[in-house]
Amino acid sequence: MADKKNYDELERIMNQLADSVLELSDAAILAEVTATGADPQEKAERTRFVLRRSSKALEAVNKRLWNLGHSLNPKGRWHEERGYSNSCRDCGLSISFTTATNEIWGNALVGPCPESAQHAIRKREASGK
Amino acid sequence: MAQLLSFIDTTPQFETPGSLKPSLPPTKSINASTKSALLVENDESLLNFLRRSLKDEGYAVRTAANSEEGLRLYRHCAPFNVVLIDYCVPQSNGIGIDYLAPQTHGIGLAMAIREINPSQGIIIAALDYRDAREVPRPQELMDIPVLIDIGNFHLRSLLEKIEVDRAIEVLTSSELLRLQQYADFRVRGLGRAARGRTGEDLLGEALLRTLVGAEATQKGRHWNRDVDFVMHLTGAMQSISSSWKRQFTDREAYLISELPIHDAEGQEHSPVDNVASAHAAADQLLVEKDEKDQILTIFKDDPEATQMLLGLLHGLKKNELGLDKKKCAATEKRIRTKLLNRRNGRCEEHGR
Numbered sequence: 001m002a003d004k005k006n007y008d009e010l011e012r013i014m015n016q017l018a019d020s021v022l023e024l025s026d027a028a029i030l031a032e033v034t035a036t037g038a039d040p041q042e043k044a045e046r047t048r049f050v051l052r053r054s055s056k057a058l059e060a061v062n063k064r065l066w067n068l069g070h071s072l073n074p075k076g077r078w079h080e081e082r083g084y085s086n087s088c089r090d091c092g093l094s095i096s097f098t099t100a101t102n103e104i105w106g107n108a109l110v111g112p113c114p115e116s117a118q119h120a121i122r123k124r125e126a127s128g129k
Numbered sequence: 130m131a132q133l134l135s136f137i138d139t140t141p142q143f144e145t146p147g148s149l150k151p152s153l154p155p156t157k158s159i160n161a162s163t164k165s166a167l168l169v170e171n172d173e174s175l176l177n178f179l180r181r182s183l184k185d186e187g188y189a190v191r192t193a194a195n196s197e198e199g200l201r202l203y204r205h206c207a208p209f210n211v212v213l214i215d216y217c218v219p220q221s222n223g224i225g226i227d228y229l230a231p232q233t234h235g236i237g238l239a240m241a242i243r244e245i246n247p248s249q250g251i252i253i254a255a256l257d258y259r260d261a262r263e264v265p266r267p268q269e270l271m272d273i274p275v276l277i278d279i280g281n282f283h284l285r286s287l288l289e290k291i292e293v294d295r296a297i298e299v300l301t302s303s304e305l306l307r308l309q310q311y312a313d314f315r316v317r318g319l320g321r322a323a324r325g326r327t328g329e330d331l332l333g334e335a336l337l338r339t340l341v342g343a344e345a346t347q348k349g350r351h352w353n354r355d356v357d358f359v360m361h362l363t364g365a366m367q368s369i370s371s372s373w374k375r376q377f378t379d380r381e382a383y384l385i386s387e388l389p390i391h392d393a394e395g396q397e398h399s400p401v402d403n404v405a406s407a408h409a410a411a412d413q414l415l416v417e418k419d420e421k422d423q424i425l426t427i428f429k430d431d432p433e434a435t436q437m438l439l440g441l442l443h444g445l446k447k448n449e450l451g452l453d454k455k456k457c458a459a460t461e462k463r464i465r466t467k468l469l470n471r472r473n474g475r476c477e478e479h480g481r
Contacts, residue, residue, distance in 0.1 A: 009421055009441075009442045010317075010318055010320055010420055010421050010424075011318035011319065011320070011374075012318075012441050012442065012444065013318070013421075013424065013438060013441050013442065014314045014315065014317045014318025015314070015315065015318050016441050016447065016461075017314045017461065017464060017465055017468070018310070018311045018314035018315050018318070019311075020458075020461040020465065021307050021310040021311050021314065021465070022307060022311060022359075022360075022363060023458075024307065026301065026303035027303075028462075029303045029306050029307055029310070030302065030303055030306065032462060032465065032466060032469075033306050033310075033469075035466055036466060036469045036470050037470070040302060040306060041302055043305075043306060043309060044301075044302035044303075044305035044306050044309075045305075046309075047305040047306070047308055047309040047329075047332065048297060048298075048300060048305055050329045050332055050333055051297045051300075051332065051333070051336050052294075052297060053333065054332075054333040054334075054336040054337050054340075055290070055293060055294055055297065055336060055340065057337075058337055058340050058341070059290065062286070063261065066261065066277070066278070066283070067260050067261060067262055071282065072341050084334075084337065086341075099333050099337070
């Protein structure tokens with residue numbers, strides 16, 4: 001119980017500090033980071049890199065999955081010890097990947113999705129031919 | 130890097146990534162403005178279907194029935210948020226459609242648009258193919274996303290990717306720093322529930338969930354374009370960090386990497402070094418209590434910071450702390466700066 005209380009107290013402080021960052025003006029946050037001795041531009045670009053890296057990682061995963069007819073499940077489980085874990089929304093086969101090293105693994109990569117035909121509407125059907 | 134940039138419109142009206150100046154315009158203006166799409170498709174049924182799909186996603190759509198018209202429209206009306214080109218659009222011979230020419234001018238048009246604007250977001254629709262890898266195209270276009278499934282999920286996902294990548298590129302330095310600090314403080318507030326994850330992990334997951342959420346707006350973390358991108362990501366981080374905390378059980382074993390901590394002077398040490406008892410609960414209690422106590426110790430000579438921290442510890446809101454708005458902001462700044470210094474291993478010599 002005491003542990004949980006400590007958690008909550010620490011969380012309250014840190015969340016307040018997190019929220020306060022959002023209220024800072026552009027100049028204030030740049031000055032604040034500079035005051036810590038860090039290079040704000042370097043830090044900013046590192047953050048942009050983190051965002052780009054996640055985007056690229058998912059792009060690679062989606063390409064591999066779509067080629068086999070699989071699709072990620074938006075409600076899937078995330079962030080296991082070795083990376084992000086998810087499953088095909090249609091057949092449930094597993095897929096895991098890391099954003100840091102772009103590794104992709106899982107049963108979904110073994111072959112085409114057996115359920116994908118239900119979700120693929122082909123051009124001919126859509127155009128009514 | 131080149132591959133990634135290819136998805137993003139970096140035309141001159143936006144800030145050059147890395148500049149310290151405020152963005153022109155900021156991400157908000159992207160959200161507020163109407164998104165535009167150029168659709169090049171000769172099949173009328175498909176044209177209507179894709180136009181409707183794009184409109185449903187909030188795009189103002191211009192259409193062209195062949196590659197020449199598409200290029201002319203692009204030259205006159207670019208930039209577009211996205212250009213969607215059917216792989217099989219025909220070529221005009223000046224009078225009408227040249228049916229003798231190969232009917233695969235979508236690729237030629239994509240190449241021409243790339244020459245005009247290498248970072249224009251383009252999607253090739255190749256709906257007769259079952260596999261994007263089978264769509265013949267030159268090496269320089271291999272990175273272009275290919276729509277092979279006319280289902281809305283796939284199109285929405287490709288559009289979201291282009292929009293999100295574009296939003297990442299126009300984030301200003303200050304917006305990026307806000308995101309980074311927000312993520313770091315959120316993760317620090319989790320204590321052990323972070324399970325060794327960092328602010329970067331939190332931010333990365335917020336973005337991943339945004340992109341995955343594009344496929345099912347009711348289920349994922351779809352980015353509603355009426356919301357500023359920074360605010361969207363912070364909302365996502367708040368929700369994800371809460372979910373991390375819910376998933377954590379206090380009885381989980383410690384990872385070695387979790388144990389080293391920094392004292393008030395910025396020195397790293399292990400909390401188990403000075404524990405007399407080998408009982409796990411003693412170590413656990415020490416680690417968890419340590420962070421909170423150390424923060425209070427750091428600010429022992431700063432009465433306003435102490436007042437604020439104790440107030441927050443007791444569950445008071447900011448306006449109940451007894452500090453006026455200006456003092457409150459200044460105190461928060463001192464706390465943030467000192468905590469950041471401490472994490473960076475820098476020792477603050479001055480009390481305030």
